[in-house]
Amino acid sequence: MQEKREIKYGKGSRRCRRCGTHQAIIRRGGLYVCRRCIREIYAKIGFKKTGGRGG
Numbered sequence: 001m002q003e004k005r006e007i008k009y010g011k012g013s014r015r016c017r018r019c020g021t022h023q024a025i026i027r028r029g030g031l032y033v034c035r036r037c038i039r040e041i042y043a044k045i046g047f048k049k050t051g052g053r054g055g
């Protein structure tokens with residue numbers, strides 16, 4: 001039995017810069033992170049949305 005594992009990720013593919021997964025990579029603002037990490041990032045930096053709040 002021989003198992004051949006070919007990885008076709010090489011260059012050209014994108015991976016999450018946070019966890020390193022290749023699934024659901026989102027390139028928003030050049031972040032290149034998966035949808036899971038992007039949520040954490042947004043939560044951290046604080047999603048800049050329209051909101052008039054003096055502070």
Ligand SMILES: [Zn+2]
Nearest residue numbers: 016019034037
């Ligand atoms: Zn990730």
